[in-house]
Amino acid sequence: MMNTLRQHAEQLFAHELDELQKADTRQRPTNWNLSPWAVATYLLGGRLDNGFEVSAKYIGNRRVIEIAVATLVTDRALLLYGVPGTAKSWVSEHLAAAISGDSTRLVQGTAGTSEEQMRYGWNYALLLSKGPSKEALVPSPLMKAMSDGRIARVEELTRIPADVQDTLITILSEKTLPIPELSSEAQANRGFNVIATANNRDKGVNELSSALKRRFNTVVLPVPATEAEEIAIVTKRVGEMGKALELPSEPPALKEVRRIVQVFRELRDGQTADGKTKLKQPTGTMSTAEAISVLNSGIALAAHFGDGTLRAGDVAAGLVGAIIKDPVQDVVVWKEYLETVVKERDDWKDLYRACREVI
Ligand SMILES: Nc1ncnc2c1ncn2[C@@H]1O[C@H](COP(=O)(O)OP(=O)(O)OP(=O)(O)O)[C@@H](O)[C@H]1O
Ligand SMILES: [Mg+2]
Incomplete structure (x- = not known):
């Protein structure tokens, strides 16, 4: 840990998250580590009743963060949208850290992101020797988040090819991921949701289909006002x-x-x-x-x-x-x-x- 070049939010701010958990007496949604109020306090900073000072991670409009957090308790996913450098990835990481204690269930969207990276892949040695089985299946970070009832992150959603993006539709509306090879499916547990980021400046973006757009609440992160x-x-x-x-x-x-x-x-x-x-x-x-x-x-x-x-x-x-x-x-x-x-x-x-x- 001493030599890690870049620590995850949940490592870097483990102490703050710990203090917040102890002080947080409000109701927590199933599988959330903190109440929505405490998550917002973690992001925006503030003083706890016991005097502990929580540092601000996001500097800006309080309401923006409250809306983002509130979205995640509904059945809608969260899309953080805006021009580059407005802390979309930064906010996404901190939200996942505060809610799930883990910001690493992450799919990095690129022009080469495949359906396997969104759904699941296979351990080919096992697949060849034993045929398709649960053991041979390699779940994507999204699939893991579903079974753990945690937050998954998708970075740069609009860079992902449109047909691969649409994999998310079933996941977000049915909260299941079909596994035809095993004639089965993976069902999401409570606490599962998705935070995606996208910026509106990328050349060659793949606009979200309207079916997918409807599964997201879009929160725009603005450039600093003053x-x-x-x-x-x-x-x-x-x-x-x-x-x-x-x-x-x-x-x-x-x-x-x-x-x-x-x-x-x-x-x-x-x-x-x-x-x-x-x-x-x-x-x-x-x-x-x-x-x-x-x-x-x-x-x-x-x-x-x-x-x-x-x-x-x-x-x-x-x-x-x-x-x-x-x-x-x-x-x-x-x-x-x-x-x-x-x-x-x-x-x-x-x-x-x-x-x-x-x-
Ligand atoms: N309002 C803000 N509050 C706190 N930090 C900010 C704010 N705006 C920008 N930053 C800082 O800017 C840096 C870049 O943010 P980040 O990488 O999250 O941007 P982004 O919106 O994801 O950009 P891109 O579209 O290029 O991916 C981070 O170090 C972040 O802390
Ligand atoms: Mg980013």
């Missing part, structure tokens, strides 16, 4: 990740975080923060997640090749990399922003110089 909220998210996550990545430097000064977040927001919105100048928008998404990673790579540079303090020169390369996704269009967008906005701000001269050196 600059202050986005700064809070970035500061918190950069601090946490710096610790996990063993970066031996100081957390970045608020000033540097604020500047990066402002660049991201202005380019995303297509205008400067004061609303006075219209800007061309880059082709990329300029997501909060990318702002976090620009700062993280900057901190790594500062820690190992600088004096440990994050400076403009350390973030410039990451910043330009995040903005220029299309080598023709985005260069124009960025140069214009650099010359008309960055250059003109008195206390941004260092950033201007550093960025000029990169492109």
Whole structure:
């Protein structure tokens, strides 16, 4: 465990989950580790009656999380939808950790996801020697979640080919998975449900069929509403990740975080923060997640090749990399922003110089 590069939510926050279980006196749905109230508290943070402080995992609209949790106690599945980097996967993992104590019953959706990965496969040695049998069947994470009465996660649902997606229809409406080879079926136990994520920017998406859509409640995770909220998210996550990545430097000064977040927001919105100048928008998404990673790579540079303090020169390369996704269009967008906005701000001269050196 000591050397695990990335711990699962239920490992990382085992202590908080433990405290919540002890303090939680409200009614828990069958096979839920916590009551819906305690699950929401785990995600949003808060103080328990005994004074224990639960950290916030999701920073944003409380109602969004309450609706997500409430959906999971109904017979509808939950679809977390939104632009990239709005914490869809992050929320999905934490919900599964809080409800089921295990976020690893996971199908990663790709263009190559097969029906076997959604349903079940076979142990071919056993299949050949003994024929189809329960022992030879290899259940998918979804099938396991059904029999355990737990939450299963499907990541990037819209990247999965449409016919494979539709495997979910029977699972979600009948709560059973037919196994024709054994003339039998697997029935879901109470507590089973599915959290899927999808983003609306992916090229080549496979739209959900309307039959499948009806089995889901869609909850949209928005981009952070205000600059202050986005700064809070970035500061918190950069601090946490710096610790996990063993970066031996100081957390970045608020000033540097604020500047990066402002660049991201202005380019995303297509205008400067004061609303006075219209800007061309880059082709990329300029997501909060990318702002976090620009700062993280900057901190790594500062820690190992600088004096440990994050400076403009350390973030410039990451910043330009995040903005220029299309080598023709985005260069124009960025140069214009650099010359008309960055250059003109008195206390941004260092950033201007550093960025000029990169492109
Ligand atoms: N509102 C928020 N509260 C807390 N963390 C956030 C928030 N928004 C973004 N983040 C952080 O952004 C990072 C990326 O989130 P995540 O990978 O879940 O995004 P996503 O929506 O799944 O993106 P994609 O569509 O690219 O898969 C995480 O580290 C997460 O903590
Ligand atoms: Mg994701």
